[in-house]
Amino acid sequence: MGFPGVWMTESESLLYRVVPKCACSSIGQVMYHSDYGQFYDGDIHDTRQGLHKWAQEDSRGPIKAAVAGGHPLAFTCVRNPYTRVLSAFFDKICGIQRNGSRYRGNMVPTATEIYGFEVGSPEDGFAFDQIASFRRFLLFARDTILWGKPMRPDIHWSSVSGHLSTFVRNGGRFDHIVWTEHFEEGMGEVLARARLRHPVDLGTMPRFNESADHGPKRAHPVEAFFDDLSRHLMWEIYRNDFELFGYDFDDPGNPAPIREIDLDLVHGALAE
Template identity: 65%
Template sequence: MGFPGTWMTESESMVYRVVPKCACSTIGQIMYYSDHGEFFEGDIHDAKGGMHKWALDSSQPKITRNVQKHQAYAFTCVRNPYSRILSSFFDKICGIQRNGKRYRGNLVPLLIQKYGIEVGGEDGKQEFDQIQSFRRFLLFARDTIRWRRPMDPDIHWSAMSGHISTFIVNGGRYDNIFFTEQFNDGMQSVLNSIEMAHPVLLEEIPRFNESEGHGPKRAHPIEDYFDDLSMHLVYEIYKRDFQLFKYDFENPGNKLPLGEVDLDEVHAKLGA
């Protein structure tokens, strides 16, 4: 299986396990900058050079060697499950993607037909009942994760613990797991632990939010999207994420974690 979703700087100074919807565009650009002194032109997910990625065949032996010998500082980043699934809905379901089309072709028509979801019309800009549609999307997300139907779960809403575990199961060990909600503090702790060809000043780094502007703006506070049933569904899908990464299940409006991540606990529970 190897190390899917793993990126590494060309200098092999740091290794990052990508978790979708958790600041991955910004982290990738920081990694690229630390080696080259400039940002990648375009979406870092499209970069085929300038950094190692598991998706590139030529990178796989280098990533495997580095990770299994723990030669570089290894980290990842997590996000509150409530805001992450909500962000996935607005970006991937309601939004028009970089290629000018809907995400995954027939996915949105399938959701409209089978789950009664609205997405704001052809361009995603028309008024619609965001709360009702999101709650119906949540049923779909649960069905994909629990029963793998009507399709396999998508990486953007499958559990963070699932992404993070592949790195551990195949012989990797994290030095740091930090929070999207406390990004500068967390990313700084990574940068403080490595040597870089080009120093990174985090306060001067733009946020590379590649999903920004894809879909309609969120019209309500996060907590308004989650009633008792929605919270139950979210817990069913993301129970492990809440427990391991210390997020507040009881209050969807509190996006901040309740404590620090216990790396030993994460390795013990996700490495089994």
């Protein structure tokens, strides 16, 4: 039994299933602050102290015991599939990462050669046809997720429901699911239900977006990127995310959820 992608406060007050591109940097910082009364100085993904993380061998025992005992408040955060996949494209595909290189080495050059899209560069001011390139990238993302070709899917555009299913299938249960689009409200509910060492003022805390400025700015509204074909691909890839988390498939320009999340329905679907 394993719980990949799970973080937990050392006080065992909060247990969080990380979903990339869904406010994970901010949530990690909230968790850190709730134990230590201050934010971590740096990228919360880099710290190996102050949070239990499943990727750290010495954290696995405490995480397993906590899930089995059910005493931490377990939660996660989800995001509209349209905006999430666009964010992944501009950050991980088009962007230059903190180490000065493209994400995942030769992945971007391989994908652009096979699928014929452009990503621009800092030298040309990231000048390229964003809409045409994104639509070709979406074909690449679909192929990686559904067929594992030409490479395995990446965590930043794999479906949210796929991420969460690893927690549920191994015996975990979520007490709360936060919408990124209503972050302060949803995270406030989580904090109100947990026993914290230190309060966190969500209204005044910084926003920790570690992927900011990695790549080009989006030059068009969200709905401009999704024609009939790309919407068909979105349904093919992310149908469960739209249906389980209450997002509007019919209107790419509406990022907000349109219905409540049924936790029993979510757990039943993800356990299959």
